[in-house]
Amino acid sequence: MFNFSDLIIQNVKMKKSHVVVGIDPDINRIPLFYLKEAESLYGVSSQGAAHALLEFGKTVINTVKDYVAVVKLQSAYFEVYGAYGVATFWELVSHAKNEGLIVIADAKRGDIGPTSRAYSESFFGDKTNKWRDSNPTVDALTINPYLGKDSIDPFYNSAISLKKGLFILVKTSNDSSEDLQDKQLKSQLTVSETIAEWVNNYACDSIGENGYSLIGAVVGATHTKDILKFRKLMPNSIFLLPGYGAQGGKGENITNAFNPDGYGALISASRSIIYSYNKVEIKTEHQIKKCITDAVRNMNNDINDALLRENKLKWKAEALNSRH
Numbered sequence: 001m002f003n004f005s006d007l008i009i010q011n012v013k014m015k016k017s018h019v020v021v022g023i024d025p026d027i028n029r030i031p032l033f034y035l036k037e038a039e040s041l042y043g044v045s046s047q048g049a050a051h052a053l054l055e056f057g058k059t060v061i062n063t064v065k066d067y068v069a070v071v072k073l074q075s076a077y078f079e080v081y082g083a084y085g086v087a088t089f090w091e092l093v094s095h096a097k098n099e100g101l102i103v104i105a106d107a108k109r110g111d112i113g114p115t116s117r118a119y120s121e122s123f124f125g126d127k128t129n130k131w132r133d134s135n136p137t138v139d140a141l142t143i144n145p146y147l148g149k150d151s152i153d154p155f156y157n158s159a160i161s162l163k164k165g166l167f168i169l170v171k172t173s174n175d176s177s178e179d180l181q182d183k184q185l186k187s188q189l190t191v192s193e194t195i196a197e198w199v200n201n202y203a204c205d206s207i208g209e210n211g212y213s214l215i216g217a218v219v220g221a222t223h224t225k226d227i228l229k230f231r232k233l234m235p236n237s238i239f240l241l242p243g244y245g246a247q248g249g250k251g252e253n254i255t256n257a258f259n260p261d262g263y264g265a266l267i268s269a270s271r272s273i274i275y276s277y278n279k280v281e282i283k284t285e286h287q288i289k290k291c292i293t294d295a296v297r298n299m300n301n302d303i304n305d306a307l308l309r310e311n312k313l314k315w316k317a318e319a320l321n322s323r324h
């Protein structure tokens with residue numbers, strides 16, 4: 001049955017890109033002219049900040065939409081500004097979907113069962129709740145599994161019924177992830193390996209038409225030695241790999257995340273794409289768009305070239321022809 005993983009593969013093929021652009025808009029790094037416009041309209045306020053995030057976010061989306069299939073919005077950067085920020089988050093979700101992009105909410109939710117259900121409804125919707133307006137929804141959500149399986153089940157059930165996707169934290173890209181995730185349990189497996197087994201068990205019950213599950217895994221691109229191990233533990237899950245670019249991940253280091261069919265992984269970059277203009281003096285939106293375009297095209301080429309060398313690039317013929 002067609003599910004979220006099939007939607008991913010369909011759009012990756014169309015864009016010839018495994019890249020996810022992360023939209024993590026830090027108000028202190030947004031170009032000054034967005035801030036000046038926001039201040040002139042709303043003053044130095046949460047409403048003004050939310051307006052600046054909205055305009056900057058739209059610029060990023062409009063720039064990358066022709067080069068990638070997926071964007072990932074980090075909810076915390078919007079929640080900082082209260083109701084205005086949350087409204088901006090959802091406005092950008094709607095804008096991205098209207099532009100044909102798949103949207104992942106990077107919110108890392110997870111709690112006891114009833115609360116996880118409420119979190120799931122807030123991002124995926126619930127057709128049975130007559131009190132809920134017909135608000136926009138995301139296509140997929142990152143979730144935190146560390147309260148146990150009963151915290152995952154409500155998300156899983158919603159994802160199945162609504163044809164959404166989940167990316168469960170398995171091995172994260174931050175330096176201190178080893179403090180907990182690499183600890184060995186009585187089973188002789190590490191914490192992250194145990195979570196990977198959970199992911200695989202969920203995944204096996206939700207396989208789509210292309211052999212992948214709507215249950216994916218977050219595996220840091222910085223953990224190059226572990227990627228192949230996790231691929232073997234979760235063969236049917238699409239990996240979401242943060243850590244490319246600013247955190248040191250490179251295309252040549254992440255090819256093991258892909259299966260022999262050339263699919264199974266999405267490589268995420270945020271700062272190295274959306275703040276790529278920081279290296280030059282920016283005065284216009286046109287300059288910002290050019291810097292972002294160059295950065296995302298370079299990332300696409302880096303990943304596709306690495307896959308081509310490993311004979312894992314599905315559109316190999318097109319890639320070879322483009323070089324002549």
